[in-house]
Amino acid sequence: MKTVGIVGAGVIGACVAFSLAQRGMRVHCVERAQPGGLTTDVSFARLSAFQQPTYARFELSHTGMIEHLRFAQQFDSAPWWxxxxxxxxxxxxxxxxxxxxxxxxxxxxxxxxxxxxxxxxxxxxxxxxxxxxxxxxxxxxxxxxWVDGPELVSEILAAADDTGRLTLWNGTVDGIEVHAGEVRALRLEAGDRIEVDAVVNAAGPQAPTVAAMLGTAPIEGxxxxxxxxxxxxxxxxxxxxxxxxxxxxxxxxxxxxxxxxxxxxxxxxxxxxxxxxxxxxxxxxxxxxxxxxxxxxxxxxxxxxxxxxxFPGDGFPSVGALSAVSGYYEAFANSGITLAPFIGRTLTTHIATGEIHPLWARCSPDRLRTAS
Missing domain, CATH: 3.30.9.10 (D-Amino Acid Oxidase, subunit A, domain 2)
Incomplete structure (x- = not known):
């Protein structure tokens, strides 16, 4: 069973955690505050593709909207939607x-x-x-x-917990251990060390800071x-x-x-x-x-x-694997609430099988590293 660490339990991190647990993986999700209580809670949280200036960005947002319907249908009720x-x-x-x-x-x-x-x-x-x-x-x-972001996070983390494969950590990540180009563990400020096979950086506004812990080229743009x-x-x-x-x-x-x-x-x-x-x-x-x-x-x-x-300045999310470090993945975006369930499902497939959804073709984390 693959073990995945997720940095951040906002709406994107929670959706990734839920999908990974449903897929049978062991998940450690680290959040420094109340899950869904920071950026997710303050978001206007409108499900919309109105503001997208190009067809490529419109298609991504529209797909995210459609995914919310499919996602809600997995539950007996979806009080967040x-x-x-x-x-x-x-x-x-x-x-x-x-x-x-x-x-x-x-x-x-x-x-x-x-x-x-x-x-x-x-x-x-x-x-x-x-x-x-x-x-x-x-x-x-x-x-x-619109979506009640904190309600969504609470409900799906509870569902992930019911699988017996989710552990929530209240703390701050202060290190990602990488050996021979592969992710090995997360280190927390409190001194805990969590051994993992992969890490998903879903830290929202803190994503560039978390990425810098790899010691590779920093996120730019x-x-x-x-x-x-x-x-x-x-x-x-x-x-x-x-x-x-x-x-x-x-x-x-x-x-x-x-x-x-x-x-x-x-x-x-x-x-x-x-x-x-x-x-x-x-x-x-x-x-x-x-x-x-x-x-x-x-x-x-x-x-x-x-x-x-x-978020990336080109308007597209950063979703997928970083080629420089095996086992490191990113998931941060503008319009995070619109895209979260779609990111959760497709990134889980990518982690499990290596398959990259066609809509993520231009969203690789590599494009944000000029030295990559």
């Missing part, structure tokens, strides 16, 4: 294109869309929205939705994105879909809760910020929310947080 559909509208540009052109491009790629404008039926979909104009173009993406996210207590459920407005994005975050963010606000966050945002940015985001969804003005602010993601 909310296929609500999304409602989007805009009076601005996305990727330099008018909103309508972005949607038409998606439609030409086979993405399901339903057009309306604010005066013809859209209020029946989302009566709480104050659209900029009665002729504001809006589109429903019926295949989109990574990007960082921070997002200000506010959770509101509403007492009811005023938001039916995931909303992607010109000024604000919003979705349910469970009964009586709404999560909000804004591209415009995130663009003003200092690079790499990890601390609390300034009051001015919080006030600006809330004002945008109240203008867009006036009923939320009576809501109570519950949490104000900043989530920071680190």
């Amino acid at each position: 909310h296929p609500t559909g999304s409602l989007a509208w805009g009076d601005d540009e996305d990727d330099g294109l008018p909103f309508a052109d972005v949607v038409h491009r998606l439609s030409s790629w086979g993405y399901r869309t339903v057009w309306r404008d604010a005066s013809r039926g859209t209020h029946a979909w989302e009566p709480a929205i104050a659209f900029p104009h009665e002729r504001t173009p809006a589109v429903l993406f019926p295949d989109e939705g 990574v990007a960082t994105r921070s997002s200000l996210v506010i959770d509101l207590l509403t007492g009811d459920d005023p938001v039916r879909h995931v909303l992607r407005g010109a000024q604000v994005h919003a979705r349910s975050a469970g009964p009586g809760r709404v999560r909000v963010r804004s591209d415009q606000i995130d663009a003003r966050l200092p690079a790499g910020i990890r601390s609390e945002p300034g009051d001015e940015l919080v006030k600006d985001l809330l004002e945008r929310v109240y203008r867009t969804i006036p009923t939320l003005e009576s809501a109570t602010v519950d949490q104000v947080r900043i989530g920071t993601a680190v």
